[in-house]
Structures are given as C-alpha cells and as structure tokens.
Amino acid sequence: MLTSVDTDLLRVLADPLRLQIVTLLARETLCTTHLVEETGARQTNLSNHLKVLRDTGVVETEPCGRFTYYKLRPQVLEQLAGSFAELAATARETELNNTKRACP
Amino acid sequence: MLTSVDTDLLRVLADPLRLQIVTLLARETLCTTHLVEETGARQTNLSNHLKVLRDTGVVETEPCGRFTYYKLRPQVLEQLAGSFAELAATARETELNNTKRACP
DNA sequence: GACTGACGTCAGCATGGGGTGATACTTTCA
DNA sequence: TGAAAGTATCACCCCATGCTGACGTCAGTC
Numbered sequence: 680m681l682t683s684v685d686t687d688l689l690r691v692l693a694d695p696l697r698l699q700i701v702t703l704l705a706r707e708t709l710c711t712t713h714l715v716e717e718t719g720a721r722q723t724n725l726s727n728h729l730k731v732l733r734d735t736g737v738v739e740t741e742p743c744g745r746f747t748y749y750k751l752r753p754q755v756l757e758q759l760a761g762s763f764a765e766l767a768a769t770a771r772e773t774e775l776n777n778t779k780r781a782c783p
Numbered sequence: 784m785l786t787s788v789d790t791d792l793l794r795v796l797a798d799p800l801r802l803q804i805v806t807l808l809a810r811e812t813l814c815t816t817h818l819v820e821e822t823g824a825r826q827t828n829l830s831n832h833l834k835v836l837r838d839t840g841v842v843e844t845e846p847c848g849r850f851t852y853y854k855l856r857p858q859v860l861e862q863l864a865g866s867f868a869e870l871a872a873t874a875r876e877t878e879l880n881n882t883k884r885a886c887p
Numbered sequence: 888g889a890c891t892g893a894c895g896t897c898a899g900c901a902t903g904g905g906g907t908g909a910t911a912c913t914t915t916c917a
Numbered sequence: 918t919g920a921a922a923g924t925a926t927c928a929c930c931c932c933a934t935g936c937t938g939a940c941g942t943c944a945g946t947c
Binding site: 694696720721723724727728744745 | 934935936937938939943944945
C-alpha cells in the first residue's frame with residue numbers, strides 16, 4: 680500500500696517564506712529576532728507563519744527569557760522524504776513495466 | 784550548500800485532488816476518463832489540474848486515438864525526495880550538535 | 888512601579904487559485 | 918457526412934489565505 684503524503688503538511692511547506700524559515704532552521708536553531716533579520720519580513724508576519732509551522736508540528740519552541748527559540752523537527756522532513764521516495768519508486772516501476780490501463 | 788526546494792512544485796502537489804492524481808498515476812498510466820472514474824471529479828476540473836501538472840513537468844501526455852494517456856515523470860518526485868532528505872539530514876546534524884545562534 | 892523589547896493575537900483587506908458551466912476541437916463510428 | 922465521445926479552453930464566481938496595523942502580554946531592567 681502506498682503511504683499517502685499529507686497535503687496539509689505540503690501546503691504549509693509550499694509557502695516561500697515558510698520554506699525559507701524551514702531552510703534557515705535546518706542549519707541552526709534561531710529565535711524570532713534572528714528570523715526577522717534573515718528574512719526581512721515583518722515580525723507579525725513571521726509570527727503568523729511560525730504559528731502555522733508550530734501547529735503542523737514542523738517546528739518546536741524553546742523559551743529562553745524574553746526570547747523564543749525555534750528548532751526544526753527532523754522527523755517530519757524525513758517522513759516526507761520517505762513518502763516521496765516511495766512514490767517515486769512506484770512510478771519508476773510503473774514506467775519500467777509500462778503498466779497501463781486499457782482504454783474503455 | 785543546501786539545495787532549495789521548489790515552492791512552485793510543492794504548491795502544485797499540495798492540492799488534494801492533484802496529489803490523488805499523482806498517486807494514481809504512480810501505480811499505472813491512465814487516461815482522463817479513468818481519472819474521472821477514480822476521483823469522482825468533473826472532467827473540466829480534472830483537465831484544469833492536469834494542465835497544471837503538465838506545465839510543472841510532473842506528468843507527460845501520450846495521445847492514443849481519442850484518448851490521452853497521462854504518465855508520471857519519476858525524476859521530479861525523486862529530486863523532491865532527495866531535497867527533503869538533504870534538508871532532514873542537515874536538521875538532524877543541527878539537532879545533534881545543538882547548533883544555536885546566541886541571543887542578540 | 889514604569890519603561891522597553893520580544894512575541895503573540897486579532898480583525899480587516901486584497902489577491903490567488905480552485906470549482907463550474909458553456910463551448911470548441913478532434914477522433915471515431917454508423 | 919453527421920453524431921457521439923474524449924478532451925481542452927475560457928470566463929466567471931467565490932473562498933481560503935497571506936499581509937498588515939493596532940493592540941495585548943510577558944519578561945527583564947532601571
């Protein structure tokens with residue numbers, strides 16, 4: 680059975696700013712101030728996107744005084760990579776065997 | 784350097800119906816009529832989504848008389864899987880080393 | 888306690904993009 | 918040649934969602 684990819688997760692990652700956040704967080708754990716500097720986006724805007732990423736379980740927070748650190752949860756990306764790899768493998772096999780349903 | 788994921792491709796795959804089409808096409812090459820049967824969507828709606836998938840290079844067409852067969856291009860999914868795997872690996876390393884930028 | 892800085896929340900606005908119906912085009916078949 | 922079936926295209930409506938400004942909250946510092 681083919682593991683279906685989570686469209687909600689995809690939709691969340693499909694936003695350019697959110698993907699930029701994810702890419703930045705993959706390299707190092709950052710707090711909101713850093714993300715404002717790096718992306719050039721408004722703090723409010725970032726906060727909204729970070730909430731979306733939090734709700735989807737892509738990132739998790741770690742309070743540190745007045746600051747809030749955001750770190751990526753690698754499992755989410757790993758599972759996504761796995762699902763796509765599986766899908767690609769199935770497609771390769773279909774291509775190899777030329778599996779095709781007959782015209783009705 | 785981190786290979787950045789293509790947000791346009793992600794956005795295309797983030798739609799439930801389009802992802803369903805992709806999942807179906809991964810298993811076997813189908814024509815529009817089959818997809819209408821399988822998904823229960825209107826023909827016009829499917830045709831629109833198939834155009835999007837075509838324009839992004841996710842699928843390719845193969846005319847067969849009155850019918851049009853759609854087949855998946857595995858490379859696209861493979862590259863996507865690779866990008867996410869790389870991103871996940873970077874995130875794992877960051878987690879392991881506890882790489883964190885200091886508070887300003 | 889007053890002030891400042893870091894974040895979050897909320898309401899409003901504007902745009903993108905998905906769904907649909909009408910229609911056109913092409914191929915097959917009687 | 919006319920009809921029917923498969924598919925694509927276009928115009929339109931409408932809703933989801935991203936961006937913003939105003940404001941609230943909490944922690945630290947004086």
